[in-house]
Amino acid sequence: MAKVLCVLYDDPAGGYPPEYARDAIPGIDHYPDGTTTPSPSAVDFKPGALLGCVSGELGLRKFLEDGGHEFVVTSDKDGPNSTFEKELVDADIVISQPFWPAYLTEERIAKAKKLKLAITAGIGSDHVDLQAAIDKGITVAEVTFCNSISVAEHVVMMILALVRNYIPSYQWVVKGGWNIADCVERAYDIEGMHVGTVGAGRIGLAVLKRLKPFDVKLHYTDKHRLPANVEKDLGLTYHPDADSLVKVCDVVTVNAPLHPGTEHLFNDTLIGKMKRGAYLVNTARGKIADRDAVVRALESGQLAGYAGDVWFPQPAPRDHPWRTMPHHGMTPHVSGTTLSAQARYAAGTREILEDFFAGKPLREEYLIVAGGKLAGAGAHAYTAGDATKGSEEAAEFKKAG
Numbered sequence: 001m002a003k004v005l006c007v008l009y010d011d012p013a014g015g016y017p018p019e020y021a022r023d024a025i026p027g028i029d030h031y032p033d034g035t036t037t038p039s040p041s042a043v044d045f046k047p048g049a050l051l052g053c054v055s056g057e058l059g060l061r062k063f064l065e066d067g068g069h070e071f072v073v074t075s076d077k078d079g080p081n082s083t084f085e086k087e088l089v090d091a092d093i094v095i096s097q098p099f100w101p102a103y104l105t106e107e108r109i110a111k112a113k114k115l116k117l118a119i120t121a122g123i124g125s126d127h128v129d130l131q132a133a134i135d136k137g138i139t140v141a142e143v144t145f146c147n148s149i150s151v152a153e154h155v156v157m158m159i160l161a162l163v164r165n166y167i168p169s170y171q172w173v174v175k176g177g178w179n180i181a182d183c184v185e186r187a188y189d190i191e192g193m194h195v196g197t198v199g200a201g202r203i204g205l206a207v208l209k210r211l212k213p214f215d216v217k218l219h220y221t222d223k224h225r226l227p228a229n230v231e232k233d234l235g236l237t238y239h240p241d242a243d244s245l246v247k248v249c250d251v252v253t254v255n256a257p258l259h260p261g262t263e264h265l266f267n268d269t270l271i272g273k274m275k276r277g278a279y280l281v282n283t284a285r286g287k288i289a290d291r292d293a294v295v296r297a298l299e300s301g302q303l304a305g306y307a308g309d310v311w312f313p314q315p316a317p318r319d320h321p322w323r324t325m326p327h328h329g330m331t332p333h334v335s336g337t338t339l340s341a342q343a344r345y346a347a348g349t350r351e352i353l354e355d356f357f358a359g360k361p362l363r364e365e366y367l368i369v370a371g372g373k374l375a376g377a378g379a380h381a382y383t384a385g386d387a388t389k390g391s392e393e394a395a396e397f398k399k400a401g
């Protein structure tokens with residue numbers, strides 16, 4: 001029997017919700033590429049419930065305990081005295097979400113002598129030292145596609161919010177004002193703008209498709225080129241690298257995974273090559289942008305706005321400069337954990353567990369690391385290595401709380 005250690009974000013400050021704004025969520029059984037949404041044998045939750053927090057338990061407790069497994073759920077994940085670090089020593093399986101990541105560094109992996117499987121209940125396994133997982137033969141799996149569309153919707157929202165200066169305008173209403181000139185002195189239409197994505201995988205392509213009706217000029221760069229018919233249908237301009245793309249775009253969105261090839265990609269040099277007054281939207285991973293370079297660019301006017309929901313580390317320290325820099329539209333890491341997305345990644349986590357316990361191969365598209373090498377989706381989109389360095393700083397949030 002296995003010990004399953006699950007790290008989830010805290011319950012709402014007002015307690016676990018007794019009811020929801022809506023009675024149901026739409027049933028979706030296929031993703032846009034034709035693959036099926038998660039298909040476990042059953043689920044023990046009502047889709048639309050809050051599953052990603054500690055009391056939600058991803059709806060897994062009954063399934064795991066009926067199977068005789070031990071199930072430990074905690075939000076206390078950072079620092080050497082955290083529940084996560086103590087429970088990790090004899091855990092067989094770790095489940096974590098990118099929104100509140102349980103960083104599995106090389107040091108932690110070395111202490112976790114029994115660890116066989118690290119599941120990301122979501123997408124993006126950069127909180128795991130993939131090189132250490134490769135070296136120790138640990139399988140890393142995520143629920144590919146589960147929240148890609150959730151994020152794509154968020155990206156479009158953030159592009160519009162920045163370009164149209166929505167957040168300051170909303171704040172004028174709340175403050176009791178009617179300051180139209182203050183609202184519009186930084187407001188534009190996106191119509192006619194050049195919008196580009198770094199990464200045109202599941203999220204990036206969905207963003208491009210959603211932006212086409214806005215009559216913008218669309219650009220992308222990616223390690224692999226999209227099929228010619230997709231480029232033609234969307235009127236895409238392909239760029240061999242981010243350098244070439246950022247020079248011509250008014251809006252840039254980042255939709256590539258964090259790995260050694262993308263860490264700090266948006267530094268002073270690359271941001272300096274963007275058009276003055278460009279907007280940057282990064283819902284991929286905070287570490288893809290250089291924290292201080294973003295602040296400098298907003299202060300100088302090189303960037304007109306920066307938005308996203310990803311930070312490094314997470315939770316972001318209370319004095320993280322992205323909380324207070326000018327012209328930003330930051331949220332905590334929420335885009336991929338809508339109630340709609342939670343239903344899919346909770347079911348996907350259960351599907352991975354069911355297959356693992358049954359000794360069946362996991363779905364190929366869920367694999368990031370398996371058999372001592374990058375595999376499945378990981379072999380396609382990641383490079384081997386470690387992107388967790390500096391994650392111990394996440395403990396500062398707890399100390400300052």
Ligand code: NDP
Nearest residue numbers: 123124148199201202203222223224256257284336380381
């Ligand atoms: P995909 O794997 O479908 O797409 C990622 C794309 O990025 C792939 O096409 C990949 O190339 C491309 N890519 C990798 N490295 C580079 C590079 N150096 N330059 C340009 N493109 C590159 O993943 P998703 O679209 O579903 O998700 C993307 C990322 O978004 C995740 O890894 C995660 O970090 C983040 N995410 C954030 C969420 C949130 O809540 N904010 C939720 C879900 C995901 P190829 O495969 O062609 O080699």
